[in-house]
Amino acid sequence: MVYTVMLGAVFGLAIYAVEAHGQSAETETMPPPASLKTVPVPGLSASELDDLVTDKKAAIQLGKALFWDARVGSDNVTACATCHAHAGADNRIKSQLNPGLLAGDKTFQLGGPNYTLKASDFPLTRHADVNDAATIIGDKNEVVSSQGVFTHSFTDVSRTGGADTCASVSDAVVHGGSGFNVGGINTRRVEPRNTPTMINAVFNFRNFWDGRANNVFNGGDPFGLRNPDTLVWKLENGVLRQVDFSLQFAPLASLASGPPLSENEMSCQDRTFAKLAQKLIGLRPLANQTIAPDDSVLGVRAFAAPTYGALIKRAFRPAYWSSISILNLSAADALKFKTVDLELSRQSRNPGSSLRPQQFNSMEANFALFFGVALQLYQATLIADDTPFDRYAEGQTAALNAQQLRGLAIFRGQGECIHCHAGAELTSASFSNVTGEGRLDQRLGDNGAIFRYDNGFFNTGVRPTADDPGVGGVDPFGHPLSETRMAQSGKTDLLGSRFNESAIAPAALTAVDGAFKTPGLRNVEFTGPYFHNGGKATLMQVVDFYNRGGDFAAKNHPNPDPTIHPLGLTEAQKRDLVAFLLTLSDDRVRFRRAPFDHPSICIPHGQAGDEKSLKANKTGAATDIMVCLPAVGAGGAKAPLSTFLNLDPFQH
Template sequence: MTPQSIATPNDAREHGLEDLSKAKLKVPQADLSQFLKPGEDAKKALLQLGKALFWAQEVGSGGSAGIPAQACASCHFAAGADPRIQNQLNPNITQVINDPQGPIIGLHKAEANPDTTFQVRQPNQKVRFSDFPFVREINQIVNLDVMSSQGVLRSEFIRTIPANPNDDCRPVDDPVFTTLNGMKVRRVEPRHSPKVINAALESFFSFWDGRANPFFNGVNSFGVQDPDAHILVAKNGDIVKERIDIPFSSLASQAVSPPISDFEMSCGVPEINNMRTWPEIGKKLLRKRNGTPIVPLGMQLVAINDSVLGDLSNYPAPGINTTYSKLIKKAFRPQYWRGGKFRVAFTDTEIQTTLPARPNVSLGTRIVDATPEELIEEDFVTEPENANSPPLTQNPRGQRFSLIEANFSLFFGLALQAYQQTLISDNTWFDQWMRSDTFNKGFGKEELKGLDVFVNKGRCINCHGGPELTKASVSNAQADNKGNPQNLIEPMKMGDGRFAIYDNGFYNIGVTPTFFDIGRGGRGPTGAPLSSSRQRLFQEKNIMKIPFQILGGAKIPAISEDGNEPVCKDNNNDGFCGFDEPLLDTFQRVAVDGSMKTPGLRIADLTGPYFHDGSAATLRQVVEFYDNGGNFCHPNIDNLDPDIRPLGLTDDEKQNLVKFLIALNDDRVRFEKAPFDHPSLTVADSGKANGSVIEIPAVGREGRQPLGLEPIGAFLGINQQEVGNFPVNSICSTNSR
């Protein structure tokens, strides 16, 4: 049957596409009434807190000896992405030993086998367009680098100092991120930095591997997968531990990971049990020193007409005219920050690392009476500040924190989530056509032909579906009002023609060999799988008792995705395979190793390089990848998505498809108009401690144009139709399997 071509917006709607300005209203929001004070003033303070903390350089370690301190925005400063080209390579430290343990366990137990040698360029060198794409020979497994974002220099964490943006850190050797002449440079993340714009709609789980859970536990990224996580609450004259699981909050879960990462924003050497902790960050940003608190954004300018922070701006002086503590107290109910006569003493620390650059810290706590000095002055400093003292994360008994400091991860996560929920590009040229059925400057006849390829011959919509253009979206998870997903685990025939279950929205598309980065196949803090599909079969087959709620585990469709194969004996005829209805032998297999979250495609023109490894420089290279049937269809066949096979697109079809993807641009993002305006920022341009920097000016709600700045453009300034050095063996075939 010949697919119906797309000619009108209604044709596109038949395939689930929509003008995002209408569709976004359907996305559920977390109910924060338990945590926030009532009224609009609290919501406004939360948003102001979130934007300030996202852009603030004082949140990160560094900031001395010519080292720009790291903000969250340091890796997301251009259309929510990172276009830098120098010292942006990781040699692929996520690689594991390729020893799968059967159809269910797969690479779950695989031991780390990091590649520490660079291939594309050496540390602190610049990439060029001629370096892309990284893969030159289809199905030929050679070492491959990852294009990502540079963060901090490898340093041991000593302490944070109240109201001082510069952490006390001690440089240590770095066996990986060192130039050929022996100079230590900034470390680079092992996966390409995803964009933050539209993340509120595109992510039921966040991060490429989905480890940022949709339920925020107030402490770390893992949500329900960390059953020991808790916050502290003042109740009945005491401070008690309390378990929270805030639904629809993967962005809050995501937010609390980078600031303590020893690759991204923080000093620390996790392998020797040394890490900066969230209460330490709270101490720096909330506690006064000599009676004076830190100035939020105190090293940066805030435009007087900033859409969120303008009313607070100190312009032309740096910073804003309030404090982080005041914003927290204005937004949150007092039981989460007013500790009265009590302090929180940390008794021990435990650092778990599931993969390099993925540390998680657990803190043992006890509640103690405040000292007389602390009662007189809440900001009293109890620990010594001698730089020769041992790192406090190795001697946690000396640390005492107020309740507001101890709960700072809760405030930080919810505030950043509130800010990111405003960053929605719902006025793209495609959206304008969908709502008017009229061609415009960015969407014409060729873009319409590209849309037809996207839906039909290209099969792009099979993974990039819905108004958000990703199956990993909040709406596609179809969660109930408590946040429990109804459409998370799918039974499907995989690329090898055999059935398996997998996590909806996460696909192995053959960008790199599966064992180079197992993605969704990784482990959480308890050692249990990240993947809901693997959790379900681990529990069912008694491979491992899962000590937390298996999201989507009881909602596996009883019939396969193609509608032909029974998945279980559906005894109650409800259409799902509940926990008491075991999967049939045909589906005793999990296909999640090497799977990555499907990113949304809106503003794709501005967010290169592409894929989880940043290995493609232009959208045309991305299209060529899919037209070829991927890079590693043969080595990845056990987990390969069935839509990854040669497409046979003509040159015109490829060009039109790229034009459609460019039509997903939003002029407000390109020109940084509200809500995409921002404070100034200094980011490293090279990996050296005292190297060159990029000064990003403050932009107000009217955007870049009043400042005489050009709009944000494509990565490397390259035409998106450029093919570059494409693989010699250009068709990926599995026939030799």
């Protein structure tokens, strides 16, 4: 039996033939990926920008300030950057475990909610023979992810810059307990999936591991046209009214509208963007943090904003913020904005929450719009395209040594990496691949059956499919996250961005359950731990995983991609492949040089005590241990970034 797999449009008609016994061969010689510098940066159209933005530079300044400002979090501690401060990802090691909530597991097998990770904990799925998937000798379904906020329900914001007023909720009682407490003392909640880097995320057609940060931004939440409600207010002919709103190709804006209200990541439960606006609009950006004088965006010569409100007025069209009308918004209005939190990771709703009638002005009511667009424009500047590999692809043949070139050949050939990590972006989930080849793809399965799947999303056998549905899950409206299943159910009108694949009849079979978005690989040296569960600590452990054909590919049949099979790489070949992956690091990221420079920030890194005993603070929650990162200007820092746990990338 032969399975045929279509590759990205960037490679024309090249295909792989994958034999039933697991050996593979290229049927055509595939060109190496191009330099990322050759790829246009996707984003808002000129007309969309013109309708919204009056000063793009000011909007980027607003985005960077909001991304790094710890006051965006309900606790005045948690910024977007808190989980994205290390090459755009998170390398903290204490209190970073989720017990496997998406698999229905609330107990910890590895340690506990305040456990400190160590090298010997990895990989989470262990084999007697690293090259043989059938030799599992130990397995833990914990997820290594990012600590967020304590379990609280929202009451109100402070208008003077203080932390939100929130009611403490015992984690031991919500949902029957979700594991984030020790002896009744709450620890910070931990997200149910590992934190991906947001550097180069502008090239993704959808964001989050399961793609739920939609390619269309609706101005209010991550779900694009799937949300039937109108969420944006606009002053038209002197009248403030709600308007139909959609920004095409704005998945970073969709992504940005999720975490600030997430009860796991940044917020007390049931806070709204309008309330966050009331907290921030009158404040000076980053007033409690330090900005380097030569910060490439926020430095003293480039940035002078007395308040966030003033910066919004400078950046955006008056039609979206200038109305003097006062809006009376009900609890039902607040519920139109949907939470990004996955159902099994949430606490139960507090009936005494803040969802009650509120009064807002148009700037406050549209704060999710300003937040999302500003962060999209800022993150669109975070492009790492000056790696040794990019220089090699540009014709500087000496940029890679002999070992790295052997690794590139394996990446393109026997390793089959290029099937999923396609194109200059090194991901088939990229804007150019998805819009070029098509948003749906197909392959042949057993007995000639056709399987359809979302382009760029693959089940690679990292975990049993039942542990986490990935793109096979559902959105808050009950729709499939998978565009394949949306097409099967006739809901293509909700997919936006000129979805038009009606000529390809959807097959009855899908390969979307347990599938996750393929990440890009630049700076992968620094973004461990790896995979959606954070289960591998080093690049060699990742290579071992693919060399043995995944960990649970056989169990997950027929969902895994046919390229997930034993590769037969020797130890020397594996080392060559790791050596090539290290050529994908950009020294501007390594040393935090512009545009990757940043303000200072203090980050929670676990709580005082260990997984068995905690010290409570005056609120009754565990006492944070804070690690502070100094401000870095455009010239960067002297010390380079480290790998996860400071591990050698070649370590098994």
